[in-house]
Amino acid sequence: MSLGIRWRLAAGIVLAFAATLVIIFVTLHFSLERALTSDLDQGLSRDVDRIRAQITLLGSVKKLEDLQRIVDSNSLNPGGELLAIAVVRDPQDNILGRTFELNTEQLALTPEEMQRVLAGDSVSHDVTLGNEEFRVRSSPLTVGDQVVGVVQVGESTKAATRPLDRLQVILAVEAAAGVILALGIGYWLSRGALHPLQQVIAVAAEIEASDLHRRIGARRKPAEVQKLADTFDAMLERLDRAFREQRNFLYDVSHDLRTPLTALRGNIDVLLMDDKLDEGIRRQLQQMSAETGRLIRLTNNLLYMASADVGREAERRPVELDIVCLEVYRQARDLRPDVKMRLGNEDQVTVMGDRDLLKQMILNLVENGVKYTRSGGRVTLSLFKRDGQAAIVVEDTGPGIPAEHLPHIFDRFYRAGNQDKSGTGLGLAIARWIADCHGGTIEVKSKVGRGSVFTVHLPLEESSGSAAPTSAP
Incomplete structure (x- = not known):
């Protein structure tokens, strides 16, 4: 799952803060380590000078007992724990004096280092004695003007590393607290920065195809958000204009087609009334009448779709649904002679609504059932009054509708994969719109191979609610 912009901004702030802390902490650590090491080397240099001064006063390195006392006085070994050490060697690298119980193998100088020290240089390095790290300084030992040996002094680095260890703990705790604080501050800042964008998203999500006149109307927002909102508003303006032009075109064309189509069918029906008409011509005229009727129904659907797009409200007049159902039944009988159209239960029901729209809704449901029912099948139209509602039921014995469809x-133009049937996919969409306009609902139950049942529930007119209801089968 991808992180949102808010969390990405917060994470970016935290990463930048953490990277800065790492750079500061590393620089501080090495600077402090170098300073402590320098202080330790300076202390060792003073220790070397002190031992050399004491041996100079002694006058010779051959007085081994006195030399050992000097070495012991400059060693620190409380309780057997080495803290400061001292070693005196002759030019041949023989031990003349050393701190008590000190293993001098780790302090041995390489031939190159010995040559450097005897030449007058000092050498500093770190060694491990037991479990402790020591800083050791090796310097030439002179008596008069003659180099008579090498002095080695060392101190435990514990005193130097202890502040570094303490500093690391402090810095780690502060870094963790700082990262958490930076995450909170980063999230808060990103939330504030993205709040105008969230407002734009919220308004855009509420805009639907039937409500394109709305605009985001952002004012005094950050430059990027303002530009995005203005661009979106301009796009909505273009879409709104295109949709209005499309609706107007659809309405005008449908309206202009309906009148000549109705006249054409009327003339065809008049010709069919002639008893002397040749049988072949009669069949052709009947086919023309059926196709003209289909074009009229398609034109009506297009008109109703255009009405739905402009938010047309249904008229509120008493409508006797039983009479409307009877008219639809008579009209649908001729749609397909090979499919039996049956009128089932028919209660006397009156609702408030638009008669033409209600008739079109029922006709669309019936026509849908007739269209997809196999030859020899049956479509039943029933009307019930129950629970204070009118129930229009259209049942067919067609192939059924798969559950996924x-x-x-x-939905508009959805045809559930029935590509072998003609149709526009508008009939059921318009039926649902008409049911919604009348405060009703439409539902479907279907089993593949057994058929479908469409049921429309409409609220009854108050005066018709007292009649005894009929139970649905």
């Missing part, structure tokens, strides 16, 4: 069959 049921949530979408009321």
Whole structure:
């Protein structure tokens, strides 16, 4: 799952802060380590000078007992724990004096280092004695003007590393607290920075195809957000204009087609009334009448779709649904002679609404059932009154609708994969719109291979609610 911009900004701030802390902490650590090491080397240099001065006063390195006392006085070994050490060697690298119980193998100088020290240089290096780290300084020992040996002094680095260890703990705790604080501050800052964008998203999410006149209307927002909002508003303006032009074109064309189509069908029906008409011509005229009727129904659907897009509200007049259902039944009988159209239960029901729209809704449901029912099948139209509602039921014995298609069959232009059938995919969408306009609902139950049942529930007119209801089968 991808992180949102808010968390990405917060993470970026935290990473930048953490990187800065790492650079500061590393620089501080090495600077402090170098300073402590320098102080330790300076202390060792003073220790070397003190031992050399004491041996100079002694006058010779051959007085081994006195030399050992000097070495012991410059060693620190409380309780057997070495803290400061001292070693005196002759030019042949023989031990003349050393701190008590000190293993001098780790302090041995290489031939090159010995040559450097005897030449007058000092050498400093770190060694491990037991479990302790020591800083050791090796310097030439002179008596008069003659180099008579090598002095080695060393101190435990514990005193130097202890502040570094303490500093690391402090810095780690502060870094963790700083990262958490930076994360909180970064999230808060990114939230504030993205709040105008969230407002734009919220408004954009509320805009639908039927509500394109709305605009985001952002004012005095950050430059990037303002530009995005203005661009989105300009796009909505273009879409709104295109949709209005499309609706107007659809409405005008449908309206202009309906009148001549109705006249054409009327003339065809008049010709069919002639008893002397040749049988072949009669069949052709009947086919023309059926196709003209289909074009009229398609034109009506386009008109209703255009009405739905402009938010047309249904008229509120008493409508006797039983009479409307009877009219639809008579009209649908001729749609397909090979499919039996049956009128089932028919209660006397009156609702408030638009008669033409309600008739179109029922006709769309019936036509849908007739269209997809196999030859020899049956479509039943029923009307019930129950629970204070009118229930229009259209049942067919068609192939049924697969479960995965049921949530979408009321969407515009959706045809559930029935590509072998003619149709526009508008009938059921318009039926649902008409049901919604009348405060009703439409639902479907279907089993593959057994058929489908479409049910429309509409609220009853108050005066018709007292009649005895009929139970649905």
